[in-house]
Amino acid sequence: MASSFESPFPESLSLSSETSPTDLEAASALPSPPAVLSVPELVRPDTFSLDADGQTQVGGVPIAQLVERFQTPLYVLDAETIRHRARQYRSIERYYGKPVQVVLAAKANLNLGLCKLMQQEGLGLDVVSAGELHTAIQAGFPMDRVLMNGNNKSADEMTMAIHYKVGRLVVDNLHELEQIHRICQQKNTSVDVLLRVVPGIECHTHEYIRTGQRDTKFGFDLAVLPEALAYLVTTAKDTIRLRGLQAHIGSQIFEQGAYDDLIEVLLNIFYNIRENYQGLTLDEMDIGGGLGVSYTELDDPPAIEGMMRRIAAKVTEYAARLEYPLPKLYLEPGRSLVATAGLTLYTVGGIKHVPDVRTFVSVDGGMGDNIRPSLYGAVYTAMVANKPTEPASQTVTVVGKYCESGDVLIQSFKAPASLTSGDTLLVFGTGAYNYSMSSNYNRIPRPATVLVENGKAHLLVRRETLDDLIALDQIPETLQSL
Numbered sequence: 001m002a003s004s005f006e007s008p009f010p011e012s013l014s015l016s017s018e019t020s021p022t023d024l025e026a027a028s029a030l031p032s033p034p035a036v037l038s039v040p041e042l043v044r045p046d047t048f049s050l051d052a053d054g055q056t057q058v059g060g061v062p063i064a065q066l067v068e069r070f071q072t073p074l075y076v077l078d079a080e081t082i083r084h085r086a087r088q089y090r091s092i093e094r095y096y097g098k099p100v101q102v103v104l105a106a107k108a109n110l111n112l113g114l115c116k117l118m119q120q121e122g123l124g125l126d127v128v129s130a131g132e133l134h135t136a137i138q139a140g141f142p143m144d145r146v147l148m149n150g151n152n153k154s155a156d157e158m159t160m161a162i163h164y165k166v167g168r169l170v171v172d173n174l175h176e177l178e179q180i181h182r183i184c185q186q187k188n189t190s191v192d193v194l195l196r197v198v199p200g201i202e203c204h205t206h207e208y209i210r211t212g213q214r215d216t217k218f219g220f221d222l223a224v225l226p227e228a229l230a231y232l233v234t235t236a237k238d239t240i241r242l243r244g245l246q247a248h249i250g251s252q253i254f255e256q257g258a259y260d261d262l263i264e265v266l267l268n269i270f271y272n273i274r275e276n277y278q279g280l281t282l283d284e285m286d287i288g289g290g291l292g293v294s295y296t297e298l299d300d301p302p303a304i305e306g307m308m309r310r311i312a313a314k315v316t317e318y319a320a321r322l323e324y325p326l327p328k329l330y331l332e333p334g335r336s337l338v339a340t341a342g343l344t345l346y347t348v349g350g351i352k353h354v355p356d357v358r359t360f361v362s363v364d365g366g367m368g369d370n371i372r373p374s375l376y377g378a379v380y381t382a383m384v385a386n387k388p389t390e391p392a393s394q395t396v397t398v399v400g401k402y403c404e405s406g407d408v409l410i411q412s413f414k415a416p417a418s419l420t421s422g423d424t425l426l427v428f429g430t431g432a433y434n435y436s437m438s439s440n441y442n443r444i445p446r447p448a449t450v451l452v453e454n455g456k457a458h459l460l461v462r463r464e465t466l467d468d469l470i471a472l473d474q475i476p477e478t479l480q481s482l
Helices: 021-028 063-070 079-090 112-120 130-138 155-163 174-187 225-233 256-276 304-322 372-376
Strands: 056-058 074-078 100-105 124-127 146-148 168-171 191-196 240-246 284-286 328-331 342-354 358-363 382-384 392-399 408-416 424-428 448-453 456-461
Touching: 056 063, 063 074, 063 342, 063 424, 063 448, 063 456, 074 079, 079 100, 079 112, 079 304, 079 448, 112 124, 112 130, 112 456, 124 130, 130 146, 130 155, 146 155, 155 168, 155 174, 168 174, 168 284, 174 191, 174 225, 174 240, 225 240, 240 256, 256 284, 256 304, 304 328, 358 408, 372 408, 382 408
Parallel strands: 074 448, 100 124, 100 328, 124 146, 146 168, 168 191, 191 240, 240 284, 284 328, 358 392
Antiparallel strands: 074 342, 342 358, 342 424, 382 424, 392 408, 448 456
16 A cells, blocks of 8 residues: 555655665754743754844744744644654664664644655554554555554554554554454454553653553553463464563653663563463563653753663663563654654734733634643643733733633733734743644634744645535435535
8 A cells, every 4th residue: 555655745754765874963963042031942943043133043043934834724844853853763773782673652733744754753652543544554654663552452453453464553452452363364364562551650740641650551560461462472482472561650750760770670570470370481671751841931841862771771770680682672752753843833813902911812723723721731831922022011811712711821911012913922831742733623624734944844744624614424215405
């Protein structure tokens, strides 16, 4: 299927060559962009700056030009930032003595063009649904670099993953093991799997994005793991090859020690399996993703390359202590690869002053294109893109156009006194979980996504039309005469 796929991608995503390990020395070599007022460096894309005329730009493309050409609301992704983060993650290959596969957690953001960018940078994909897998297939993505994850994969989804020969199928529970065994028997084939386990590690992050504690819907509890292993070495020994274990402790994590704890837990399980299951030596370990990013100046996440050195050293040291052979590593970053590469542009509409209460500033988007403030209480940094040098002298509340009182994007935004209808609001850090969690609430079309690189803007996802909103609707015959 992939061989007949005609690429619609811009030249910047052509695959004449992939990033090799020797290219990774440039991972930290990008120059820092010029300071832009009070926007913290860690919050903005690497290429965000003021041009020679004092106007905002990203990827060498003026923000005003993006607004004029593509309209608002608009998602913008900076390719250079994504490439830089990808190479920082791949720097672990210099510090670790066995192969490492870094995979983008596709739930953070995925489209055909991003698949190509990941392929170009030598990364894989972590997918959790038939839709995400289909996107990878249609992009011609190498299936051996794909992990199929998820806690309730349907039989059809697992059949699809097995048919297209994904690199690893990550098994979440006994029900899935039994289904995979039956599918492989029917197809007279076998599959390589990782078992997702619950390490019992709780991180200081929002309760909705914690996944490593025992009270979670994801993965095998360690008390149930022996039953799964017994099934694999008896009933499914000819259909399912157990290659290793996977675990994920949550998202937006700043605690470096949490990964140390996870590595110890997983390697202890590896050691105990070898001791208790006839020398079964697992040789692959997936420690998930979850590294945090800066949404505001208060956030202080660990540096990616520093974490890569720490993880490599910890696995090496602890495996040696247990006298266990170094396993191949998988890493599943999502947010930390794409979040700060993203901007969302809005046009300011009505401004409502409520004396002695607050000023509401409405924009032409809201919870339909960014549900995170309403869902998690997420906080973002923003600026008025067409007035970058004007001092912020008033505090306003930025709200969307959706029919919910909870449609609030930014509770307290410092804005210039001249803020008026028609200005461009730029929200930083929207490259992860914004488009992927967007909706058509109130039957509002979803925004376009563009990729900027080397002074050019390329359309990744077109803006939805009003006709797109009714494309799946059907009027029953019984209503046709009304």
